[in-house]
Amino acid sequence: MSKIESKIPDGPIAEKWSNFKSHCKLVNPSNKRKIDIIVVGTGLAGASAAASLGELGYNVKIFCYQDSPRRAHSIAAQGGINAAKNYQNDGDSVFRLFYDTVKGGDYRAREANVYRLAEVSNSIIDQCVAQGVPFARDYGGLLDNRSFGGAQVSRTFYARGQTGQQLLLGAYSTLSRQIKKGTVKMYNRRDVLDVVVVDGKARGVITRNLTTGEIEKHFGHAVVLATGGYGNVFFLSTNAMGSNVTPAWAAYKKGAFFGNPCFTQIHPTCIPVHGDFQSKLTLMSESLRNDGRIWVPKNIEDVEKLRNKTLKPKDISEENRDYYLERRYPAFGNLVPRDVASRAAKERCDAGYGVGATGLAVFLDFSEAIGRLGKSVVEARYGNLFQMYEKIVDENPYETPMMIYPAVHYTMGGIWVDYNLMTTVPGLYALGECNFSDHGANRLGASALMQGLADGYFVIPYTIADYLADEIHTPRMSVDAPEFVAAEKAVKERLEKFISIKGTHSVDYFHKKLGKVMWEYCGMGRNEEGLKKALELIPVIRKEFWSDLKINGELNEYNPEIEKAGRVADFLEMGELMVRDALNRRESCGGHFREEMQTEEGEAKRDDVNFAYAAAWEYTGTDSEPVLHKEQLEFKDIELKQRNYK
Amino acid sequence: MNLTLKIWRQPSVDKKGKFETYQINDISADCSFLEMLDQLNEKLINDSNGPVDFTKCPVSFDHDCREGICGMCGLYINGRPHGPDSGITTCQLHMRKFKDGDTIVVEPWRSKAFPIIRDLVVDRGALDKIIQAGGYVSVNTGGIPDANSIPISKRNSDLAMDAASCIGCGACVASCANASAMLFVSAKVSQLALLPQGKIEAKERVQSMVKEMDSLGFGNCSNTYGCEAECPKEISKSNIARLNREFIGAKVCYENEVTRAAGGA
């Protein structure tokens, strides 16, 4: 009895999406006016979905925790967005983008979804250019591309090192247009704390007004979650401080299955950790790997000398440098996918060749590029990233190599959705990083922006209509219905509990503690013993949290400690599910590296016989074990192969 | 390093605020300004006992991405928005810019258009309203011609990108002697006026955005250029000249007052 049905349309892969669009149910314009849709999150997926649905004539309510929809963390994406335009005449195609994405994801994504993603990728670029997104151009006035990890073609469109910002501001501007028109109502500074389910269907959300502390109830015929990822489980990540799993976790507890929670992307090029007070990690764009060369010293004596500062990195001669990515993966070199690059860095550092004060860093060197291209070209390409690095680290990367180390960046896992992006709760959708669907076990660079916008602009407007066509006779529901009142009560009780504990430690204390356990046992390398240990440790921290938390201030006022407490409370449960999933998946694939399962050369070893499935976990209670459902992945158009970037 | 902090504390918009002095010790020069405030907050929580006055609650300040791009953070530190460095946001300010024993005065953005929510947190919704008044190209999703169908000169595209890098933090307003939002408005007007896609409704856009800006309580530009000096993305004042040019052009050539329906077609 599988409760999960992927609803992949029939037909050859290249025709599935067209077939779906031709046959899905529609809602006529006069009926759209009678339908309310709730969208949570204003990142690329949320803003583009809300704007597109508003344009179609639905009544949309959109929520974000920041002061403005323009702040969502999509804005921090630097490198670019992929599309199969083949403007460079280098052999790109929809199929190749599809193929690279499935392969890059280590064959753990659903083929049909990925193909659709590749198919609509070109429309995204058209749409964004029409919105006034200033993509980089050549002197002839046409769009420029750069290459990214995991691909042998140049298909990445970019706007300096601020592609995410420009795409988000494009979506934000179309959203603003709809807000002005009144089709979308914006609720900023709101935490969505629960999803309301009535008669088995998602019908609304419970929110907390962060300015006043007031608890509010909102009805919608459908609820769309676009809440991003849960990388902050690790405390230190490249996510924004406020990025959280709370709405997704609430959905999970209301019956939405959680897909592949252990699939976490560790990004290879981040600025290394430098102290206990550190609050977050900063990413340096993957695009740096286009021209930067990664190395560590070949000789352990040089490592020592670097650490006690008797030797400068540039004084180490070429033959004494170990360009380990170029050595191990000659075909892709420094442009191997992220998971491969991260693990390789960890391998070198674990072997004692790491540089920097902590020994947890490797060099990213531009001296060769500066010699080959000249400083001005390097500056034009990466100037803003270099400046950012210098502001943080106080070292000039034009003169001395950058130091980088992997950091938690993205979560491929997320709420399980079918082809229509609907979760296992009817009427509840998940878009963008919030869902699990397109990246398998590892996401390729410049694919997150693509997925967020594909889901929001081009997928959800069709698939949601297919559901809402049967909802046109459902009248708007009063938010005084018992299900709303019950959800509101539960939310209030939880908040009051936070305040009433009156313990001795701040929220951050518990968050850091959880983060350490997660990074140690469920980070870049995982093994059975460690995971089992984490499974014991996390409930202890959770218990401590609920008995020793200390919060200053009140509930009914602007109080960031309350916000944080709610987020960490959910992370403390989420972390356990991640560990459980990691323990269950006894294979190495993509970002999930089980140390027991590796080839002799230290590469990830997949087990396609036993694990070619997406894990979908069903909630059964905080202290009882979740139930695992398996969605078997079928690969009809791509042959399952060991990934090889050599 | 050891520091004395003088921070503006205010429980809510309708209550009175005051400066409160805090002492904080053993701060690493490598830590960021906001991480220093995190440590102060941690200390305030740990040092308190039982119900506390609002000045003993953690200091509220807006922040999110902490890598200088979301535009959420913004503190007025020792007389300068985003503190004593250029081309950065508050979250990118590091303590190495201060000396041991320094007194640091931290204030919220001050402007009629930005009411205080709590402590150092202000409501910058006015900036969203200006964008809603016309800071977009009126295209719906779908039915768009190929992205390369209209070539755009690299120069204009680069200039548009310079302007588009605005993060909407409001430092321009905070530093302006007149709390004017001209740099913010000019950045969006410039970006879209420089691109053929935005040109089509440029005349309507500039008029409605300026009208909205004027109605929200921002001051007038007096060409003081504090905005340019403090903009974390170093957006040029030449955009303000372009805004003026666009506005004059629109007013001189345009036949009617701004009549388009809210949000365009």
Add this chain to the structure above:
Amino acid sequence: MNNKILEFSSISKKVFMALAGLFLIVFLLVHLTINLFLLLGDGGKLFTASAHFMSTNPVIKIFEVFLFGGFILHIIIGILLTLKNWASRPVGYNQSNKSKTAFFSKYMIWTGLIVFTFLAIHMMNFYFVKLGLVQPPDGVGKHEFYQMTILLFSNKVYSSIYIVLLIILGFHLNHAFKAAFQTLGLNHNKYNCTIGFLGTAYSIIVAGGFIIIPIYFMFFF
């Protein structure tokens, strides 16, 4: 007219401000040229002739109306803009602003108002005398501007105040010239430097030019 100005957008007001200002800038050059005739040592012959021309030529009469209009518009809009500016930050900062700014721009209202008081005195001394609204000094005819000037500048207190006020006018002009171009959107990478240079040069020449005259009369006459 007042109401109409109030309804104008911020940019429109500033554009009128700039246009009126540029007109005044041109006027000052003409004024300076005539004043410099005082230094010719011809017993004020050319100066008197020019003054006569300026006060009788019908074309100049028409310009005079524009000139007054320009002054009034410039002053009224300046005050309106400043009031709005003050209102836009009801609660100020504890720490005064340390941003790098165009220094004189922050004090335009004050330099402007000081220049305005000077203007009032100046009108009392010359223009109103010409119109017959104010009595000329004893023994001087109401069109004998040369004598009036010599008389005034021989007073060291008056001359000193005159010099200080003109330095302030110089500050006002220094910012005004460049700012007018920016406000009118006349901004171009290629010419920005030239405009900046011209602005500084203009303010020094005008203020300096006017200042030479009392110095000449105080020390060398």
